[in-house]
Amino acid sequence: MPNRASPAYQARYALRHPGRIGNHLRRWARDAQLRLAHRGHVAYYRAVMRADAARGAEAAVGSKTHESWLRLGQLQFDYLLDHGLKPADRVLDIGCGNLRAGWRFIEYLDTGNYYGIDISPEILLAAQETLTDRSLQAKLPHLTLVSDLTFAFLPDEHFTVVHAHSVFSHSPLEVIDECLMHVGRILAPDGFFDFTFDRTEEVEHQVLREDFYYRTDTLVSLAARRGLSATFMDDWEALPHGQSKIRVTRRGGRSA
């Protein structure tokens, strides 16, 4: 992955895609404004989501069309199914968005076994709409607004699967570290935590405060410092998705 923050990359990109310059300038101006208004990352990104969700919830979670929203949800669901997901699993979906994958988990899992958390009130309202549209009320999923990833309100060793898709691609390292510091407590001894990230094996960088690119070894080492084992998921690389995936387990727990 090239360094998308470097002036040389941006100049080349602008020459190749002149039609996208206006959009990037709008994002840059919004970033500057939101940086001034919101000091912490969560408050900043919550404001980004408010603005994006106002234009459409599916686009706000990264899908330009309804077809791609359906496809991306199916991809996430099928992957976990291939990795042994069972209706009795208890799933925590971090950054659940408007349930692009979540509605499929809710439909499949036993009643009450899906827990979705997100920092954006607007996207959680859109999640309720997805739930209603899919007639999944009787599955009683939990949808909860959070301001951090300490999981303080959730019980010890409860979740057999924790999942975060396209969340750490929008997170600075301190947010990821906070999650890794606390996720071991709520993971069942045999459970696992899968997350995707935008991978670079060159210089780590970020574009605005919205998109973050990490080296695999940075995230694997971070997990190790928090007493967790982390495995790069090679089988995910074969799938049509631009991000990479790491699976984290408690030391001595199930291996990937």
Ligand SMILES: C[S@@+](CC[C@H](N)C(=O)[O-])C[C@H]1O[C@@H](n2cnc3c(N)ncnc32)[C@H](O)[C@@H]1O
């Ligand atoms: C690109 S969307 C992906 C949504 C969902 N995982 C999916 O694949 O459809 C990222 C979501 O993560 C949420 N998010 C970003 N940072 C978060 C954080 N630190 N904690 C919880 N949710 C977060 C955003 O509000 C947004 O709904």
